Amino acid sequence: MTSARHNNLCLCNTCHKLCKKPPAAQTKALCPRCYSPLFSRKPETLIRTWALTIAAAILFIPANLLPITTITYLGHSQPDTIMSGIIALTKAGMIPIAIVVFIASIAVPVLKLLGIVTLLLSVQYRWSMNPTQRTLMFRMIEWIGRWSMLDLFVIAILMALINLGNLSEFEAGSAANAFGLVVVLTMFAATSFDPRLIWDQDVTTDDKEPKDIKDD
Amino acid sequence: MTPPFLRERPLTACHECDLLLQPAQKKLHQIVRCPRCGYKLYQHKPGSTHNTIALALAGVVFFIPANTLPIMSMELFGQTHIDTMLTGVTRLFDNGHWWISGLVLLCSVIFPLMRLVLALLVLIPLQLGRSSRAQIEAFKLYHHLSSWSMLEVYMIGILVAIIKLANMAMISPGYGLICFTGLMLCTIGLSQTLDEHTTWDLLEKYRHD
Numbered sequence: 001m002t003s004a005r006h007n008n009l010c011l012c013n014t015c016h017k018l019c020k021k022p023p024a025a026q027t028k029a030l031c032p033r034c035y036s037p038l039f040s041r042k043p044e045t046l047i048r049t050w051a052l053t054i055a056a057a058i059l060f061i062p063a064n065l066l067p068i069t070t071i072t073y074l075g076h077s078q079p080d081t082i083m084s085g086i087i088a089l090t091k092a093g094m095i096p097i098a099i100v101v102f103i104a105s106i107a108v109p110v111l112k113l114l115g116i117v118t119l120l121l122s123v124q125y126r127w128s129m130n131p132t133q134r135t136l137m138f139r140m141i142e143w144i145g146r147w148s149m150l151d152l153f154v155i156a157i158l159m160a161l162i163n164l165g166n167l168s169e170f171e172a173g174s175a176a177n178a179f180g181l182v183v184v185l186t187m188f189a190a191t192s193f194d195p196r197l198i199w200d201q202d203v204t205t206d207d208k209e210p211k212d213i214k215d216d
Numbered sequence: 217m218t219p220p221f222l223r224e225r226p227l228t229a230c231h232e233c234d235l236l237l238q239p240a241q242k243k244l245h246q247i248v249r250c251p252r253c254g255y256k257l258y259q260h261k262p263g264s265t266h267n268t269i270a271l272a273l274a275g276v277v278f279f280i281p282a283n284t285l286p287i288m289s290m291e292l293f294g295q296t297h298i299d300t301m302l303t304g305v306t307r308l309f310d311n312g313h314w315w316i317s318g319l320v321l322l323c324s325v326i327f328p329l330m331r332l333v334l335a336l337l338v339l340i341p342l343q344l345g346r347s348s349r350a351q352i353e354a355f356k357l358y359h360h361l362s363s364w365s366m367l368e369v370y371m372i373g374i375l376v377a378i379i380k381l382a383n384m385a386m387i388s389p390g391y392g393l394i395c396f397t398g399l400m401l402c403t404i405g406l407s408q409t410l411d412e413h414t415t416w417d418l419l420e421k422y423r424h425d
């Protein structure tokens with residue numbers, strides 16, 4: 001199997017036009033069709049993805065330790081972290097909601113961070129993991145990231161509805177800001193990772209002809 | 217240096233694994249996948265431009281009522297509070313959470329609207345056989361915003377909030393919820409009907425300047 005890169009070609013990342021690979025010296029080549037910068041692999045993809053992932057992992061700590069919401073009921077304030085909120089939901093018997101919030105706010109960010117770190121390490125240290133499985137993992141990470149916004153949307157909705165001053169009030173806590181950053185940073189980390197790196201180590205150059213596309 | 221097969225017919229490459237491929241003949245409703253990594257390279261969507269323009273117009277019509285009419289209202293201690301798409305955002309902002317408020321506003325109001333408008337700005341002139349640099353820039357922006365428009369996530373957020381509050385207060389859904397559902401279906405439909413490959417090909421074909 002032969003890659004576009006081996007044939008001095010490069011696919012535009014934005015409009016998917018196959019172009020001639022820009023010479024290494026020329027750093028600002030543009031796609032002739034959509035004027036996006038052309039590069040055969042995303043520039044500094046590993047270092048950027050590492051930086052975004054590490055920043056997200058660090059922010060995930062205050063996001064979980066600080067209160068994400070404060071509920072005031074008849075003058076009594078009850079701050080809740082993500083986890084204590086989930087426990088409170090379980091105690092109130094709202095198990096399905098507790099599971100949904102747990103998946104969106106804890107499971108998804110943790111699995112995303114671990115997934116990106118696995119992809120980065122597997123590329124850097126040329127681990128012999130199945131590339132098809134790693135590509136699937138990348139697609140999952142890319143697709144699932146936005147669902148972590150769920151908790152922040154719920155907070156915005158509840159803040160609009162529960163607003164009675166001292167009687168009963170719902171307030172976002174400082175963890176919400178950190179959590180919002182975690183979601184945004186992990187989404188950027190997923191887009192800055194170049195999945196073609198997974199296949200670069202796999203290239204066996206004995207088969208020179210391009211493959212025919214299979215139908216579905 | 218170009219190998220001989222490159223001069224014979226146009227090639228394409230897989231976006232996710234960089235495998236060089238011979239493009240297949242386009243067939244109706246056909247999904248073409250990369251033989252190596254399974255990436256969906258191309259899906260033929262007949263009538264893509266018409267359908268997308270119709271959906272985007274419907275979405276724009278739903279947009280104003282979805283954002284101004286109450287999504288739901290709640291009665292607690294004799295007082296009624298309504299939630300529109302914007303009340304939560306303004307309350308977050310008033311309480312000093314400007315970053316979260318901005319993020320929620322962008323992902324649930326501004327980006328979905330921008331995608332609808334950008335799709336119209338690209339596709340209506342394209343349908344008339346025109347292509348310009350402005351359309352190309354608009355389509356690029358449309359493409360980059362796709363993962364940041366999160367109305368379906370917001371929809372699940374509404375459901376979670378309703379169930380959470382159901383046993384402590386009276387919740388009644390408002391007309392805004394119907395328009396919001398319509399808007400959400402239009403934005404999801406947009407990504408389903410818009411054929412990005414054909415759109416790029418047409419934008420290139422109609423370019424004269």
Ligand SMILES: [Zn+2]
Nearest residue numbers: 012015031034
């Ligand atoms: Zn391009």
